[in-house]
Amino acid sequence: HNLSLVHVLPIGESQSFKTDLRYVRSTDDGGSNVDNDAFGALFTYKHGAHAFTGGYQHMSGDTGFAYVAGGDNALINLLQINDFGNQDERSWQVRYDYDFAAMGIPGLSLMTRYVSGDNVDRGAGASEGKTWERNTDIAYVLQSGPLKNLGFKLRNATTRSNFQSDLDENRFIVSYSLPLW
Secondary structure, rough: OOEEEEEEEEEEEEEEEEEEEEEEEEEEOOOOOOOOEEEEEEEEEEOOOOEEEEEEEEEOOOOOOOOOOOOOOOOOOOOOOOOOOOOEEEEEEEEEEEEHHHHHOEEEEEEEEEEEEEEEOOOOOOOOEEEEEEEEEEEOOOOOOOOOOOOEEEEEEEEEEEOOEEEEEEEEEEEEEOOOO
């Protein structure tokens, strides 16, 4: 069961407040061992070219988050490396976005975020699991010419944990958006 509620409240000229609430209930129907409730809340204040986001995600139940068809975008803290969907995990997110169109460079954008998770149930006798991840994207989309909508993104991610592998990743992503009408 998946319930998502999104609302954008215009506050004034070039300002808004966005609320994104998500709840997913996964049960053992069909004989699986799945038992998880996932709750997430993101709040974004946008002012001109700046966007500031804070979020909280909480897992509860006897298992971590279960991925089934269509459920891969249900978690607010699904990032480049981690999803912060372990059994009983709590995680917090802070994020900043900037649109360089405000400085006269349309198509250029920056995103950086930090997510910290704790309270992971690692079984009897094991210490509480803790993880954090930091992501930064710098992206540019061509605004005109024959390659209009061709995008380039450089993405960096770093994660550290006391129960998973520490990783550092860099990705270069090329994309193209094709308007259909």
